[in-house]
Amino acid sequence: MNDRPGPAAGRPAADHPGALRDLLALLDLERIERDIFRGISRPAVVPRVFGGQVAAQALVAAGRTVPDDRPAHSLHAYFLVPGDPGAPIVYEVDRIRDGRSFTTRRVVAIQHGRPIFHLSASFQTHEEGLDHQQEMPKAPDPETLPTAEELLPRHADRFPDPTVVDRLLEARSAVDLRYAQDPPYLTAGERREPRSQVWFRTQGPLADDPLLHVCLATYVSDMTLLDSILLAHGRGGWAVGDVVGASLDHAMWFHRPFRADEWLLYDQESPSSSGGRGLGTAKIWTRDGRLAVSVIQEGLVRVPRSR
Template sequence: MPRDARELVALLDLETIDDNLFRGAVQESRLPRVFGGQVAAQALVAAQRTVDPAYAVHSLHSYFLQPGDTTTPIIYDAEPLRDGRSFATRRVLARQHGRPIFALTADFHRPEPGREHQSRMPDAPPPQECLDPTTMLREGDRSWEEFEVADLRYVGSSHDLLPPDPEHPGRQRLWLRVREQLPEDPFLHVAAFTYLSDMSLMGAALSPHGLRLGSRGTLVASLDHAVWFHRPFRADQWWLYDQVSPAAQGGRGLVNAQVFTPDGTLVASVAQEALLRPVEKETT
């Protein structure tokens, strides 16, 4: 897992091994499987490599099929589905050991003018006034060192710090950014955001139950992941990740999230469903 911006950029720089076929590196990890944000970001890079640069990605939809092996490179097979005057579509299948582990469909749009509106940014203190939970996490869990590339400030959740909201029992809000400055390439910021967008989401679905990510008693695993990119922004500058879980049922939880820059501009939306399976306590 990348510990700084330089390692993240290297991780996102895929090797071309044939037409529409790419190889993505993995790094040593204490995690039991490849981080989902890494596979999503690398698959998006593979899709973008096959598209005219005049088109910008506006959405991706993906499914996590199998846990990724942290010791083996990932092969990304990008299939062109459409090359139109306004839109281009790509489907990417990620494989390890000959089996699919992740599937992504990404759509690209040639920029054009249009009508505009957006939701209002929720109230949140600036990141400088919020908690840095990583200091506490590092003390108790060395696996957090693998996410050193991320700078995070915790605003609150339904479990703590946020005021009660009966209409939205599952909420979590935090500031996030890549810790160090990235190169100027706009797509690199899109890919880096995609990498970080898989962090923390299920905390919103756990919060109504008095739980956090890492709490014992619940198995958490991402099932799918979708992102809509509304406006360009920098992944290495603060963005507010406002997360709401409208439902959890049958061992699954859904989270919808909006992404705002500090000036209140809505730049992206994210949705994810994950496995939230209760695990029986071990008996002695």
């Protein structure tokens, strides 16, 4: 089987804004053996590797060992231990199965000699079949919503740590992410329906490689999925210091083609939280109403003990 090139291959880096160029470079893993890849990290808002980055890089590694006529249709992943943002991450790919229609890969991410994350991903050749979907929920147009650069500095006094705003802006600088309703850190103390909507797209156009768009959606999918859990309890999250959280596992199903450089609606809700964990479920819709992706994640959600 002929393996595909990296998802960032063949595109002049100068064609992209700085932050997006850096993110694409992050996804362009170094191949150090046939099925072994190495990636670097970018600064995160917390002192560990951002989970969406590890998931996206692992999917890149898996996709690099699959022919380009087999797009990803699902992934299932576990976050094992926090990653060290100052050290490279090695991704080892196990070629589980190459069938006539489906290809399966397992990826282990390793730092300092131990696994920090593992992922299983499945790829399928295109075929026709039964087709139906739910109706897209209503949401305000993304152009009517404030950008992060407009929203966050306006409310800087809500954060006990004055560096939080800058860290959030830097971490999301490659993606235009706009909340349809106030995010949890602006409504701490107010219990709301456990549902959150955000629109997102990259800060610039991308090449046509479907793997690239899937990997970028994977990257963004870990940014806000636990928000709906916080809303149900009037918590603002790590940014205001009333919750300690981390991703535990993550699953995605890619239903229909989409572009991550065009507006996507991330509609998220939480059916349950208990035992120090919360469950988030979500759907990603294209602006013209096609259901593109389904997402489920369980996260650690702990209330800090009083001193």
